[in-house]
Amino acid sequence: MTTLTLASATIAYAGGDPVLGDVSLTVRPGEVLAVTGPSGAGKTTLLWALAGLLPPVSGRATVDGTDLGDRDHAVSRGVVLIPQDNGLAAILTAAENVVVAVIAAGGTAAQARRDTQAALEKVGLSGHGDQLIEELSGGQQQRAAIARGLALRGDVVLADEVTSELDAANRQRVMDLLRAEADRGAAVVLATHDPDAAALCDRELHLRDGVAQWTREAPPGG
């Protein structure tokens, strides 16, 4: 069970103006948080800060109260990122992409094979594990990236626009899978343009013009 926090964080790329200023946010185990906002508002940037890829230029990013540190530290704390561009190796098959990630995270080969099969099945790709990524459709590639993220069993799951190329049935399937991640105790953050996907989340943080605003907050005590 892991809690990620940004406290009065200003987030910028090296040498650039701040993309987001004074963001405060706590992502708790068991919840699915939506990050919304127009294109370029900073959704990916916020997820990168939560992933340890972009340290705040002021304020703090913490994991269970200690500094989040760099990406390696975040990975060691179970912070999984499913990136917007899917980040899959095109020269590997869908299954190989998942297996490699599980083994890199410390899993045995047998465990990696088992977890890969289960994850591909969850996203509806069990018949496509042996296909190269470049042989898959955009939506299938997106689901392969989700399978890889699920197989890592993160304590925090940061999902960047993971439903953008999916039909309605697969979008619902993925939203159910993210909910299941939260139900097993993960803290889940979904960056999305899709109001229907955001509506299925517990809370919504909307980004616009460098400012983060809650449009739906947890009930008091929630």
Ligand SMILES: Nc1ncnc2c1ncn2[C@@H]1O[C@H](COP(=O)(O)OP(=O)(O)OP(=O)(O)O)[C@@H](O)[C@H]1O
């Ligand atoms: N690597 C980078 N270096 C410098 N600036 C960047 C970098 N990546 C993004 N930006 C800038 O940060 C701002 C926010 O971009 P970001 O990708 O976070 O937006 P977004 O809300 O995720 O957009 P979209 O919905 O189009 O994916 C934009 O002005 C963008 O140009």
